[in-house]
Amino acid sequence: MAPVPTEIKDRTEETVVLPVVEAPRKVAPKDARELSRVFFDRMAVLEEGTTEYQYARNTLIEMNMSLVRYAAGRFRASRAHEMEDIVQVGTIGLIKAIDRFDLSREVEFTTFAVPYIVGEIKRFFRDTSWAVHVPRRLQEARVELAKATDELSSRLGRAPSVAELSALMNLSEDEVIEARVASNAYNSTSLDAAVAGEEEDGGATLSDILGAEDPALELFEDVHDLAPLLGGLAERDRLLLHLRFVEELTQAEIGQRLGVSQMQVSRLLSRTIARLRKGMLDPLEA
Template sequence: MTTVATALRTATTKTGIAALPEVPDPRRTAPKDARALSKLFFEQLATLEEGTHEYQYARNTLIEMNMSLVRYAAGRFRSRGDDMEDIVQVGMIGLIKAIDRFELSREVEFTSFAIPYIVGEIKRFFRDTSWAVHVPRRLQEARVELARATEELRTRLGRAPMVAELAALMNLSEEEVIEARLASNGYHSTSLDAAVNNDSEEGEAALMNFIGVEDPGMELVEDFHALAPLIADLDERDRQIIHLRFVEELTQSQIGERLGCSQMHVSRLLSRTLKRLREGMLAAD
């Protein structure tokens, strides 16, 4: 394994950088050695011109030497059940951001500076991609706060806390607490084809068989589809009366004034037309 002493004794010849040591396998550098070498590389990185081959060598070596930080931070999220390789890849983005923004003048260890960037990037990944249903950022954050408050009150009270108690602890209204609870349902989803236990002799059945409801809107669509040709067969006056009564929502008296006839005559015409349409609908059924 590469040590600091070995690296410092070996000047690079492949890149032509005399001031920087060659690190044969940066990814296998021990964490203790990586800290010492990183300081040296950051010192040189600050003096090199961005975009040059030397600059890229220093930056890439820093990234590879500090990959152990990403694996360490990613290990905190092992229980989430996600692919660890995906988490590590996301954490690498945080590491690169930390390297690009780190300055030795901060007088802080790079490890202490980088870990928050790496963890923050991983948390952002979970926040933006793990929700089965899109939920506003405000409610996502309220869900986390609600979980903490619930656990704190459950420990303190020895029972499940009430909405009013949660609202008082979180400095929110009861409506906002309820909204945060509802938002939590968007974190996980279940397929409508998922099998659920059924007490009947049929055994298991699909979830969709238990949550489906009749949509009255679908029946209206069918009715409109059947009614359209019937209305098209009406004469111009009858179609106009139907339009004035049910689209413009005029009274029979107003329709009579518009057409120049009595309200009684409009009533007879309307009744006759509706009867014709009703019979046509029943015949279609």
Template sequence: MTVTKTADAQTRVLPEIADPSQVAPKDARQLTRLFLDQLAVLEEGTHEYQYARNTLIEMNVTLVRYAASRFRSRSQDEMEDIVQVGTIGLIKAIDRFELSREVEFTSFAIPYITGEIKRFFRDTSWAVHVPRRLQEARVQLAKANEELRSRLGRMPTVKELSQLMCLSEEEVNEARLASNGYNSASLDAAISSSDDGEAALADFIGLDDNALELVEDFNALAPLIAELDDRERRIIHMRFVDELTQAQIGEHLGVSQMHVSRLLNRTLSKLRTGMLATN
């Protein structure tokens, strides 16, 4: 591979990996950072660029399988589709990741992967292919059923539904038939068994990870910190990374605690203003 220089970095020969999908997770983390670093300086469309990108995809497919494992109640065929869709999210994460954000790639990629999987479920929740007009009619039918049941105190007839929905009785029957193609299950439905007894679908529904909400904040904050001068960044690091007191920071800088307090408040105000401007 030809070594070339750019304004920010220098490309170098990447290690040849025979089977990236077999790389151990503990090694994949370090190699991922190396390949992402080189991907940022390689020219798009070159053989080296494609090798780096394809290797990153194969090496991190375990992230996709991890995200897909939350939906293990699905059939084998569905799981293969879920992994394929999740891989699209992984590719988007690789193409959009920037090392300058100082965020772990895993934390950055998982939301992209799960987002694609959720979008897949939203768009393909029908057990059989149903025309769009009938999918929309099913929703309209459910609302009409609820309204008439509340009003009449009984199940409405097809004629009553057709009048409320402004559809023919034949179209109402089609919408009813289409409803049978929608795949749904009770959260209490048993989906597997183990030594401890049957497991319900609700047992496999994950909780929202509040820490993921911090990813966007970190991404927005990183360039703002990069714009600070050396002393401001040093103060921020000592206060929030080293967790030094203002008095200890003052000793390191040779200034009073009061002066450190003023500098810290001014820097935090600058960062706060920048964060508000990006939202």
């Protein structure tokens, strides 16, 4: 790592001392915890985007890579190269934790960071294993279905029926059908794929025949549900909503027009919006 000054000036002209760590990745975890507190404290007064700030941030990342390796070790890689991928995505979680950590939380950085790292790794497995996320029980049923299908196909010389699979797998016929449907989620097909029976050039594709949800329809339903709730508001509350969301005035501008403080405007808007939200989500309780 390129050498950096041990003393720098932040934008408030206060002297900020940054320790120079020669080999951040080789710092012992116990020492990394202590040094991390120092670097987070310094980063709080450094201007984001400066060379010094980037040095502090990069050093924090490298010093805490042991957290990523620890979290990655909890996941068994199914392919030889996958562990490298797990470490890479875990590092993304570490970076997010560093960018969002605040010393005022009075919590150890390790405690704060590990959930971010593990969450990023779990998201990696979720997004790369199945084209569409399905419950674990159906993922397991898909594996058993494949085994049962192969066994019965060899034994019977033909594709097995749902009833035959049901008997072998000790599942109901509905559960077998559900597992078959879930199997379709393991691989996806491009919307640009040609529809069977159509010519490859100039023929219809899946995107041509699949319906699409009309966003205007959902908007219409929301407006229809919101109208009576707005009608039930006091005139002042309706005026506040009009000024904020129709005329798009700031809270300060609304306060000047109505002769109240910005804090009052904020409180009234929050209360009114909360009432409308409750009415939309729980219409029977509104």
